[in-house]
Amino acid sequence: xxxxxxxxxxxxxxxxxxxxxxxxxxxxxxxxxxxxxxxxxxxxxxxxxxxxxxxxxxxxxxxxxxxxxxxxxxxxxxxxxxxxxxxxxxxxxxxxxxxxxxxxxxxxxxxxxxxxxxxxxxxxxxxxxxxxxxxxxxxxxxxxxxxxxxxxxxxxxxxxxxxxxxxxxxxxxxxxxxxxxxxxxxxxxxxxxxxxxxxxxxxxxxxxxxxxxxxxxxxxxxxxxxxxxxxxxxxxxxxxxxxxxxxxxxxxxx
Amino acid sequence: xxxxxxxxxxxxxxxxxxxxxxxxxxxxxxxxxxxxxxxxxxxxxxxxxxxxxxxxxxxxxxxxxxxxxxxxxxxxxxxxxxxxxxxxxxxxxxxxxxxxxxxxxxxxxxxxxxxxxxxxxxxxxxxxxxxxxxxxxxxxxxxxxxxxxxxxxxxxxxxxxxxxxxxxxxxxxxxxxxxxxxxxxxxxxxxxxxxxxxxxxxxxxxxxxxxxxxxxxxxxxxxxxxxxxxxxxxxxxxxxxxxxxxxxxxxxxxxxxxxxxxxxxxxxxxxxxxxxxxxxxxxxxxxxxxxxxxxxxxxxxxxxxxxxxxxxxxxxxxxxxxxxxxxxxxxxxxxxxxxxxxxxxxxxxxxxxxxxxxxxxxxxxxxxxxxxxxxxxxxxxxxxxxxxxxxxxxxxxxxxxxxxxxxxxxxxxxxxxxxxxxxxxxxxxxxxxxxxxxxxx
Numbered sequence: 001x002x003x004x005x006x007x008x009x010x011x012x013x014x015x016x017x018x019x020x021x022x023x024x025x026x027x028x029x030x031x032x033x034x035x036x037x038x039x040x041x042x043x044x045x046x047x048x049x050x051x052x053x054x055x056x057x058x059x060x061x062x063x064x065x066x067x068x069x070x071x072x073x074x075x076x077x078x079x080x081x082x083x084x085x086x087x088x089x090x091x092x093x094x095x096x097x098x099x100x101x102x103x104x105x106x107x108x109x110x111x112x113x114x115x116x117x118x119x120x121x122x123x124x125x126x127x128x129x130x131x132x133x134x135x136x137x138x139x140x141x142x143x144x145x146x147x148x149x150x151x152x153x154x155x156x157x158x159x160x161x162x163x164x165x166x167x168x169x170x171x172x173x174x175x176x177x178x179x180x181x182x183x184x185x186x187x188x189x190x191x192x193x194x195x196x197x198x199x200x201x202x203x204x205x206x207x208x209x210x211x212x213x214x215x216x217x218x219x220x221x222x223x224x225x226x227x228x229x230x231x232x233x234x235x236x237x238x239x240x241x242x243x244x245x246x247x248x249x250x251x252x253x254x
Numbered sequence: 255x256x257x258x259x260x261x262x263x264x265x266x267x268x269x270x271x272x273x274x275x276x277x278x279x280x281x282x283x284x285x286x287x288x289x290x291x292x293x294x295x296x297x298x299x300x301x302x303x304x305x306x307x308x309x310x311x312x313x314x315x316x317x318x319x320x321x322x323x324x325x326x327x328x329x330x331x332x333x334x335x336x337x338x339x340x341x342x343x344x345x346x347x348x349x350x351x352x353x354x355x356x357x358x359x360x361x362x363x364x365x366x367x368x369x370x371x372x373x374x375x376x377x378x379x380x381x382x383x384x385x386x387x388x389x390x391x392x393x394x395x396x397x398x399x400x401x402x403x404x405x406x407x408x409x410x411x412x413x414x415x416x417x418x419x420x421x422x423x424x425x426x427x428x429x430x431x432x433x434x435x436x437x438x439x440x441x442x443x444x445x446x447x448x449x450x451x452x453x454x455x456x457x458x459x460x461x462x463x464x465x466x467x468x469x470x471x472x473x474x475x476x477x478x479x480x481x482x483x484x485x486x487x488x489x490x491x492x493x494x495x496x497x498x499x500x501x502x503x504x505x506x507x508x509x510x511x512x513x514x515x516x517x518x519x520x521x522x523x524x525x526x527x528x529x530x531x532x533x534x535x536x537x538x539x540x541x542x543x544x545x546x547x548x549x550x551x552x553x554x555x556x557x558x559x560x561x562x563x564x565x566x567x568x569x570x571x572x573x574x575x576x577x578x579x580x581x582x583x584x585x586x587x588x589x590x591x592x593x594x595x596x597x598x599x600x601x602x603x604x605x606x607x608x609x610x611x612x613x614x615x616x617x618x619x620x621x622x623x624x625x626x627x628x629x630x631x632x633x634x635x636x637x638x639x640x641x642x643x644x645x646x647x648x649x650x651x652x653x654x655x656x657x658x659x660x661x662x663x664x665x666x667x668x669x670x671x672x673x674x675x676x677x678x679x680x681x682x683x684x685x686x687x688x689x690x691x692x693x694x695x
Contacts, residue, residue, distance in 0.1 A: 058363055059363065164427050164429070188429075188431045190433060194422075222365065
C-alpha cells in the first residue's frame with residue numbers, strides 16, 4: 001500500500017511539473033492576436049481593392065455585388081464605387097469624417113447625408129462601422145492545439161473585453177506557422193454559433209503584409225445562407241487627392 | 255313674420271321642387287356629416303386602441319450614458335418615477351413596465367423582422383384582459399420562452415403552436431444575441447399592427463437584451479381615458495423635473511415619431527444624441543407617438559370641407575336656376591305685391607327667407623339621415639379581430655361629430671344658399687311693378 005502511495009505521488013509530481021512545463025510553453029497569444037490584426041492594418045498608407053461578394057440564399061437566386069474601394073484612413077476618407085449589379089453600376093459614395101455623399105448616375109445628382117442618418121435609416125449597427133480588433137477587443141479565455149485541414153493551428157476561445165463589442169465570444173483558428181486566421185466562429189451572448197467565417201489559405205502579399213484574398217461567410221442561424229467575399233487588385237500605392245472628391249464619383253460612373 | 259309665413263307657403267306650393275332642392279342639400283349634409291363623424295371618432299379610437307397596445311397613455315422612458323458615451327435605453331431603478339406618480343395624484347389605472355426588442359424571428363428557412371414586447375404577465379393583468387387570442391392561452395406563457403405572435407406573422411413563418419423559433423437581436427449595448435422562443439399563442443390578424451402584436455416574458459426578453467432582473471425600458475401609465483392626458487403628462491413632467499434629469503418636453507415634441515428607444519420601434523424612429531451624462535428620462539404621450547394620426551384627421555377634415563364646398567357649388571347652381579325660374583313664374587305676383595306697397599327689400603327678403611328655410615330644412619333632414627346611417631353602421635359588430643380593429647371601438651364603427659364642426663357646416667351651407675338665392679332675389683326686387691303686372695307668361 002505504501003508503495004502505491006509513493007508511486008501516486010511520483011506520478012502527481014510529473015503531472016504537475018508537466019503542466020507547469022506546458023504552461024510555460026504557451027505562446028504569447030496577445031502578441032499573436034496583434035500580429036493577426038496587423039495584417040489588415042495599412043496604417044497611414046492609402047489602400048484600394050476590388051471587393052466581390054456573391055451571396056447565396058436557399059430561396060433566392062445568387063446575387064453578385066462588386067465594389068471598388070479606396071481608403072485613406074489618416075484623413076478618415078473612403079470612396080466606394082459600385083460595379084455590380086448592373087442596376088447599381090456607377091453609384092458612388094464618398095465618406096469624409098461623418099459626411100457621406102452619394103452619386104446617382106441615373107440623375108447625375110449628388111445627395112448628402114451623415115453617417116448618423118445612414119445608420120439610423122438602415123439596419124446597420126454602429127459596430128459594423130467600427131473595425132474589430134482581436135488584440136484590443138478580446139482576451140484569450142481558452143486555447144488548444146489542433147489541425148484544420150492540413151494546417152496545425154491554435155484554436156483560441158476569445159471573450160470580449162466589454163459588452164459593446166459586436167460578438168461576445170469568438171473561436172479563432174490561427175495557423176501555427178504564420179499569424180493568419182483560418183477560421184472564425186462568432187457566438188451570441190447566449191453562446192449560440194451565429195456565423196462562421198473561413199479564410200481560405202489564398203493570400204495576397206502587399207507592402208510586406210499578407211492579406212486574405214477570399215473569405216467565406218456562413219450564416220449559422222439561417223442554414224443555406226452564405227457569402228463569398230473575394231478581394232482583388234489590392235494596392236497600397238498613393239492615391240491622387242482627387243480620388244476623395246465628389247467629382248471623382250461622377251467621373252467613375254462614366 | 256308675415257314675410258316668413260309667405261316664404262313658407264311659397265315653399266309649400268311647389269312641393270316637388272322644394273323636396274328636390276332640399277333633398278340635394280340634405281344629401282350634401284349627409285355625406286359631409288358622415289366624413290366628419292368618422293374623422294371625429296378616428297383619432298379617439300386609434301388613440302384608445304393604441305393605448306391598449308402600448309399599455310399606457312403617458313410613457314416614461316429611461317436612458318443611461320455609458321462610460322464610452324453610448325446611450326442605453328433602460329430603467330434600472332424606478333423609485334423616483336413611481337414616487338412622483340404618487341405625489342402628483344395622477345389617476346393611473348395600471349402601470350406597465352415593458353422592454354421592447356427589435357430583431358429577426360427565424361423559423362426554419364423563413365424569417366421576419368419585428369418588435370417583441372417584454373411583458374410581465376404575472377403583474378400586467380391589463381394585457382390579458384384586453385388581448386384577444388386566436389389560438390393558445392395566456393397560461394402557456396408560464397413557459398419563460400413563451401411567445402405570442404399575430405396569426406399573420408405566424409402564417410408568414412409557417413409556424414404552429416408549440417414550434418421553437420429563434421429570435422436574433424442586439425442587446426442594449428449593441429452585442430449580437432440569439433434566443434430560443436416557443437410559440438404558445440396567436441392573436442387575430444390586426445392588419446397593419448400585426449407586426450407590433452408580439453409578446454414575450456419580460457424576464458426572458460431582458461435576459462436577451464442583457465438587462466437585469468427588475469429592469470425595463472418604458473413605464474406606461476394607463477389612465478381611465480384619454481381625457482386629461484396632456485394635463486396629467488405636463489403635471490408629471492413638471493414634478494419629475496424637480497427630482498431627476500428629464501429631457502425637455504418641447505424637444506420631445508420636436509422629434510415626434512423619431513424618438514429614441516423602444517417606443518421609436520413602433521414609429522421607426524432613431525437615436526437623438528445630445529450632451530448629458532448619467533440617467534435621463536423622457537416623458538411623452540400617445541399624442542407624441544401618434545402625431546401622424548392627427549395629420550390624418552386634419553386631411554379628413556380638409557377633405558370634408560372640400561367635399562362640402564364642391565357639393566354646394568353644384569347645389570348653388572341648382573338653387574340659382576330654380577330661384578330665377580321661380581322669379582319669372584311669380585312675376586305678376588311680385589308686381590301685385592309691389593303695387594300693394596311691398597318694398598323692394600321685402601321682395602328680396604322673401605326670396606332669401608325661402609332659400610334659408612330650404613337650407614335649414616335640408617340641414618335638419620341631412621343631420622337626421624346622417625344620424626340614422628351612423629346609428630345603423632354602428633350596430634354591426636366587426637369583431638375585435640378585424641384588420642380594421644384599430645379604427646373601431648370594441649369592434650364597432652363609431653362616429654363623433656364635433657359640435658363646432660357641425661355649426662361651421664350649417665353656417666357654410668346657409669351662407670352658400672343665401673349667396674345662390676341673392677342674385678335672383680335682387681333681380682326680383684328690382685322689377686318695376688308696372689312692368690311686372692303687364693308681363694304675361
